[in-house]
Amino acid sequence: MPRLGGRNVLMKRGEREKEKVSRLELGSRGIKCVVLSDPLKDSSRTQESWNAFLTKLRTLLLMSFTKNLGKFEDDMRTLREKRTEPGWSFCEYFMVQEELAFVFEMLQQFEDALVQYDELDALFSQYVVNFGAGDGANWLTFFCQPVKSWNGLILRKPIDMEKRESIQRREATLLDLRSYLFSRQCTLLLFLQRPWEVAQRALELLHNCVQELKLLEVSVPPGALDCWVFLSCLEVLQRIEGCCDRTQIDSNIAHTVGLWSYATEKLKSLGYLCGLVSEKGPNSEDLNRTVDLLAGLGAERPETANTAQSPYKKLKEALSSVEAFEKHYLDLSHATIEMYTSIGRIRSAKFVGKDLAEFYMRKKAPQKAEIYLQGALKNYLAEGWALPITHTRKQLAECQKHLGQIENYLQTSSLLASDHHLTEEERKHFCQEILDFASQPSDSPGHKIVLPMQSFAQLRDLHFDPSNAVVHVGGVLCIEITMYSQMPVPVHVEQIVVNVHFSIEKNSYRKTAEWLTKHKMSNGIINFPPETAPFPVSQNSLPALELYEMFERSPSDNSLNTTGIICRNVHMLLRRQESSSSLEMPSGVALEEGAHVLRCSHVTLEPGANQITFRTQAKEPGTYTLRQLCASVGSVWFVLPHIYPIVQYDVYSQEPQLHVEPLADSLLAGIPQRVKFTVTTGHYTIKNGDSLQLSNAEAMLILCQAESRAMVYSNTREQSSDAALRIQSSDKVTSISLPVAPAYHVIEFELEVLSLPSAPALGGESDMLGMAEPHRKHKDKQKTGHCMVTTDHKVSIDCPWSIYSTVIALTFSVPFRTTHALLSSGTRKYVQVCVQNLSELDFQLSDSYLVDTSDSTDLQLVPLNTQSQQPIYSKQSVFFVWELKWTEEPPPSLHCRFSVGFSPASEEQLSISLKPYTYEFKVENFFTLYNVKAEIFPPSGMEYCRTGSLCSLEVSITRLSDLLEVDKDEALTESDEHFSTKLMYEVVDNSSNWAVCGKSCGVISMPVAARATHRVHMEVMPLFAGYLPLPDVRLFKYLPHHSAHSSQLDADSWIENDSLSVDKHGDDQPDSSSLKSRGSVHSACSSEHKGLPMPRLQALPAGQVFNSSSGTQVLVIPSQDDHVLEVSVT
């Protein structure tokens, strides 16, 4: 609400208005407004009446103003609505709306006043924009008259009446209108204590005006606008300075610096325009232009005439001479840069700095320009702005050239020559600069200019040949590199050198020849990442923000106290960035001088990719690391200080070696087998006549084949040649002459070897499974189960490169396992031989023989095998049977040798005849002495046996022969020319079909005479119905306790059997009950009980007892009252 005090002034001025208000008020109502009491009376009534009067007056005044202003605004709006009509004048309307602004201003309503000007401003701007779009108002053409005066803004007077009048007269130019409008806005803003808005608006205005003049195509003399802007900037700045103190200004640089910068820029362009920047000073044309520009300024205004530092005076002075211009320009520039820097607008500071550098360069002061150019370049490089980099670098190159910084200049030139943002000509120019310098005869020979290679050429990839980058001593290594030349023209390079660092890693397996040749297998190509310079990767390498929510709750009621976001990796992100890359710092590159270098001379690098091949002969074994790459062009050296990723090659030396290994997983005895010989020559060169001398193992033949050939490979497994192998054999030695082979090659050949079948094996006792056991002087490995028996053969080989023999062990496996068994049928005897093929191969068996080695004429072995040829497949068995026949008394033992010829089934024809496979065994006590016959009869009166009913078991033991040699043991008793022996029988039913009732065993005295028979009767009860096998009847020899064999047992047996013997001691006479329970124990252990001083049992050899009733069955029918039928289903 307006204050009353402010209005008093207005009341005096606009008295007419007030009267009008009162009249209106009175006229319409026709009543009294106020009743006033005598103010001299001091009563409450008086005071009240006055108070009421004043309040009423205030309200009415306000109402009056509101009403009037409202009416005025309505009128004004009506006028504005007519703006599309022809003949409407902006200037006229301007005056109307300004009147309103004046009213507000007088009412101290600066805000409202400002709004009026802003509306006018916006309206005018809109017209200009519309004019630009082709929608022109004809009154606007009035503002398009050529600019003749450019004396800048005038802000020191509240109202520039001069300009106002020109607007009123419709004579104002665009600049006049804008200037006046802004001066009014400025005044109001300053009333409102908003000086910074002035600065901001001023900058906008200045830009705006320039653009509007362009848009309206107003003709402006060159430099006029620059003058106007320059003056205006300074005027605004001085106006602001005039109403603020220093600290306020210093803390609001951000608002004013734009004006400073603009002023600097404009002064610069004025300087260039008026020839004040050139070295020679302005020429006459420049001077004319200066005079014209100064004329446009007019005379200085009286209000600033006394000010020493007025914008007018400054401009006039600056344009007056080269020196004055320099002073003013430098002052402004430095001030601007300082301000920008202080508020952190580094980019803007660098941009102004770059202009300043340009100025210095014009003034031939490159030493001053350099720092600004470097600073700007560093900034652009850090942010990767390609074009500014190129432009700044170009200026820097010129600067460095003037300064005579040869190295820096050449480096910058190389960077520019490789810069694709420059034209081909410019690039060629800079490239030529380098080449020109390089071709100059150097003052001090040997002086090198070392430059980074990066800009000259880039290392793209590297390729080793051999590809595994491993080479033997004396071998040739090729390294092919691809260099991508950045130069626009072909460049002749005197030499390209790779410095190599040599190191020996001893005692490291990783560096042995074996490891290197086998493991270091790569494709041999190393790619180098393309350099991203000049674009920094710093931003990408920064880690991502790690943000976390953070809640802090009060411990008492768990309510949220604070919350926020925490960045966990601030330390990473806010770390100070490495000050710019060393790209521009050639001094950082050190040239390494090493003893080992790879060199390539006289190369012309074409633009783009170039292949360069280095060739070296390996000398010392060790690891070679490629460190630096240098290319020399005259005295200029381009150096790549570090080759990364690390590139290495290895040189090794190797001792000659011989390896012998079977081709298959295992070697089989008895048939020819192939064995591979590998000779790694290492550093030894195989000469003509060098041979391997193999000392023959007695049971292993080396089969000489005429067609065997040897292959020669290089160490990298490339075949180089092959040659026939000459093998000479004598009794003791086989000599293999090696083909001629250079060092670091591999000779491979195969030989056939034959392990002779093992010597005859002696079979065990006839009742045991015989196992072929080749008895050799070598260690035999016999494994249980189905593993083959193996035999080792050791061969000692003399190699030409060593005085020592190499001993090689070859392990052969016997493919067969043979077992034998004695079979009986009454007194007739058969020998069965089982051959089991354990190998993976199929064989053909032929010509099986079984001969009696004792060669008794009495004995005949009649083969029952029909086929002479018999295939035996892998993992299968073949059985052979012979019948034993004799005419006279049979021999107590029989030594047999089984032999069978065999050959691999797959092969058609073998070059050599193979030895048959033999197997020897011994069969003892094979003649049948006793026949045991058991019969079961149903109870008397019954046709069949019934379950649960007792049946009788008749066992008859019949002696089949008279006294024989085998009977002569301690059980034999002689009385009256009659011999008898003690036997123990035992009836055991392991399948629990029968219950033996009463004694199940007993000792009988058997006369040793043919046909002597002993019968035993006992009762058994069938437990199940059906065809039941008869219970076993076992026969043992019952030996008296005075044993002659006791000494044969060792102490272990004593202890082992102790408990059993004590147990047995209790019942000397073995009775049925005790024996029944231990029957099986006895039978198994009986032969081991010999040493005890008690009667012992000895099992009769299987061949001596024939059980004629074995396999017979008895029909048992179920008992009638037994209705339970057990059915077991399995």
Add this chain to the structure above:
Amino acid sequence: ISDVPIYEADLSVVKKKDISEHLSQFILHQSLDTVDELVWRSSHMYLKTIDSFNNYSVSAYCTPGHIKFLLLYKNKNYINDNLRSFFEIVHENYIRVLLNPLYEPNGIIISSLFDQNVHLAAKKFLHQ
């Protein structure tokens, strides 16, 4: 954090320019200073006209991820809404680029589709 340019395009219809390419980059680069200040004062992504250089103006737009779009133009006629729409479409397309799993954030944008869409947006909103 440095402001490495990740995409540049010349959207002008008239190929003849009274401003050299490097100067336009200088102006844009310099105006980043203003953007850096305005970003924290404005709650909008579109920052309007932030800088002028002679008769050139720079408008800016800053995404929430602080990717800045700068447009240097000469014609004063542009309506703010058009500029804003233009920037919004560029922003939308930029997000599509970001969605590409093969695009590394802050990497140079080489997508031709993006380029095409930016030109289309320019045609729609700027070349009237």
